[in-house]
Amino acid sequence: MTLHVTFAGGKGGVGKSTVASSVMYYLRNVVGFVAVDADADAPNLHLIFDVRKPVRVRTLEDSKIAIIDQKKCIKCGLCYQKCPYKSIEIKNGEYLIDPMTCEGCGVCSYFCPNNAIKLKKTKTGDIILYETKYGFKLISAQLDVGRPNSGKLVTIERLWANEIANEEGHRYVIVDAAAGIGCQVIASITGARHVFLVAEETPTSLHDVIRAYKVAEHFGIKSSLIINKVGMTKTSLIKRWAYDYGIEVIGEIPYDSSVPRALSMMKPLPEAFPKSKASKALREVSESVLDILKGL
Numbered sequence: 001m002t003l004h005v006t007f008a009g010g011k012g013g014v015g016k017s018t019v020a021s022s023v024m025y026y027l028r029n030v031v032g033f034v035a036v037d038a039d040a041d042a043p044n045l046h047l048i049f050d051v052r053k054p055v056r057v058r059t060l061e062d063s064k065i066a067i068i069d070q071k072k073c074i075k076c077g078l079c080y081q082k083c084p085y086k087s088i089e090i091k092n093g094e095y096l097i098d099p100m101t102c103e104g105c106g107v108c109s110y111f112c113p114n115n116a117i118k119l120k121k122t123k124t125g126d127i128i129l130y131e132t133k134y135g136f137k138l139i140s141a142q143l144d145v146g147r148p149n150s151g152k153l154v155t156i157e158r159l160w161a162n163e164i165a166n167e168e169g170h171r172y173v174i175v176d177a178a179a180g181i182g183c184q185v186i187a188s189i190t191g192a193r194h195v196f197l198v199a200e201e202t203p204t205s206l207h208d209v210i211r212a213y214k215v216a217e218h219f220g221i222k223s224s225l226i227i228n229k230v231g232m233t234k235t236s237l238i239k240r241w242a243y244d245y246g247i248e249v250i251g252e253i254p255y256d257s258s259v260p261r262a263l264s265m266m267k268p269l270p271e272a273f274p275k276s277k278a279s280k281a282l283r284e285v286s287e288s289v290l291d292i293l294k295g296l
């Protein structure tokens, strides 16, 4: 049976992908896994692992946009008045729908007195399978501009990763979730056996990591905490919170200027700067992650 674990953090910019990619790098020869980049709005693991050529691409077409049949339109303006997303404009006397902002809610079609508006299925995004040079496969997703529904893309990514892990006899799927606690993150955490929360010592990160923790708690999933960029501030709010809630802190990664340099080189940090203090701390984090994986 394949087991899935998720790296989540709530706030963007806390270094979650650096932590997740470094753990994947350290574990690549120790356990079999399929990696998932579950940030369909802004995927970046394929850049960190420097993979550009997809092995296979699946397209999801389940979004909808409204289309006006100009021959049937009697120019009453009701659709323009009722659209909750202000996606209809008037140009040269014609009512036109902006496909970039139309959410496919159907309100315009409901109110149109002459049945001039239809909802048409459109592409939501792509789910892409890559082979990394590090010996594991990576599934990423790319949401098309303006499309909603990225939670569904992430669910398909996860299921596809499970399928590949099963076929290839790998025990784990490791998911790097998006920032926030929206549908993408919920889809990343659903079914996980453990959540690794990544946070930094700032009040905003604490606020957001609590929200991510509550999502995991809602699903009855145990969380551990990794504190990143330690030394950047002088607070210990996160540690105090973790202590109060009985959340194990499995690593503290020092603030390190080699992190942005590794990102600019499109390499996982431990490969680019194996002797950096952050890499050394991440090796210890990977050992703790491994212990947790083995205990699942």
Ligand code: SF4
Pocket: 065, 066, 082, 083, 084, 085, 086, 087, 088, 097, 101, 102, 103, 104, 105, 106, 107, 108, 109
């Ligand atoms: S489907 Fe909804 S969002 Fe799109 S144009 Fe109609 S009312 Fe506006």
Ligand code: SF4
Pocket: 068, 072, 073, 074, 075, 076, 077, 078, 079, 080, 095, 108, 111, 112, 113, 114, 115, 116, 117
């Ligand atoms: S509601 Fe229908 S008929 Fe009225 S302007 Fe819009 S498309 Fe035309």
